[in-house]
Amino acid sequence: MFVIGERINGMFNDVAKAIKQGDKATIQGLARKQMEAGADALDVNVGPAAEEPLRAMEWLVNTIGEVTDAPLAIDTTKFEVMETGLKLCKGKAIINSTSGDKEKLDRFLPLAKKYNASIIALTMNKSGIPQDAQSRAEIAAQIVTCAQEQGIDMNDLYIDGVILPVNVAQDHSREVLETIRQCKLLCDPPPKTILGLSNVSQKALNRPLVNRTYLAMAIACGLDAAILDPLDKDLMNSMITAELLMGKQIYCGNYLEAYRKK
Template identity: 40%
Template sequence: MIIIGELINTSREEVEPAVKDRDKEFIQKLAKEQEGAGADFIDVNCGTLIREEVEAMEWLVKTVQEVVEVPLCIDSPDPAALERGLEIHKGKALVNSITAEEERYQETLPLIKEYNASIVALAMDDGGMPQDAEDRIRVSTKLIEDLSNDGVSEEDIYVDPIIQPIGTDEKMGVQILNAIDEITNEYPEVHITCGLSNISHGLPQRPLLNQAFVLLAMSRGMDSAIMDPLDERIIALITAAETILGNDQYCANYIKAAKSGILDA
């Protein structure tokens, strides 16, 4: 499971002032904690700072990469902020995100290719948000085919089928799971990721829904999530699920996690 640590995002109440004030100690502590908890990428998002997003993104990338070894997920809809982050990023970055919207696709694709970045591909086109599994499959297929034809390898594509709250439609979970199943069967080299906590938005006991969804989605082929790696319970469940799904040779990772206390959550 490829875990993208979501905590450095200025939409979070405690993070926005830290980025505004260039509080290096706070941001670096948050980055190191996520890496230490097993994050494979650290997401950096300063999208709420609209007037200074480009400068803030440059500061974030430099600040976080001073203290972590894992690569970053540079997260912005603004091509200028993406480019500034990619310019100074050390190593291969993940970009969040591109869509099938014509303008956004044409703005983002050259950056992916120039900086040899991996890319989160959101299943959205000029028609707007997907409504059902068929919409997600159709738009995801177009994105995968277009990106492949434009020289992006399938293993660098992270399809995000767009998780919408189950509270808005009780069939939403099934629709998304069916889409994940179809996409992974058709394109086994492509990754599937998601903003995990979106599924539970607006409902009580949100961690329970997040935990249930990630296990079900993993069983359909999802192999990545944008999530809180400091949630010890969900990390323990993901570790166990990887073992059950046959992704843990000789149960080595499970045994190692047990010895280190990770499974005690």
């Protein structure tokens, strides 16, 4: 599993405050802690409240770059903010994200190519988020076609089936799992699949339980990557165990520890 740590996001109060005050220690602490907890990459989102998103992104990427060369997922819908982030990344960059709209793909895919970045593409378009797996897979197929035309390696393309909160769109949980399965049939080698996991449990009462249960189910469907909170140890343990049960790791008594030694 490719884990993208979600914690450096201006939606969280501590991060918003740190951005506002130029408090490097908080951001760098979050970067370090997430990497130690098993993140393979870090999401970077300035949040909706940032007054100058461009400068905030610049500051965040540089601040994180001082403590780690980890790949960064530049999380913004704004093209200029995206390119600013990509330019400054020390490690591999990940574009987070584009939708399936042709005009967006035409801008973001060349950007991925230019910066040798991976790219996350959501199975949604101007008409919104599809109701079922079939329609999501159709958008995924369009994304794959565009990406192939642009010469993007399928290992660098992450399809996100867009999970909605279970308390408002219960049917979607199942449909997204089916989307993950269908993405694997689109081409050979298939694109990777990813989830912004925490969204499934927005406003639910026991968020960690919903998160880790859904993650295990998604892994069983072939999920390759997730944006999640690596500091949730139970969640990480569920993830490691699900991968073990899928035969992705060799079992041994201390398999949790073995995974963390990787």
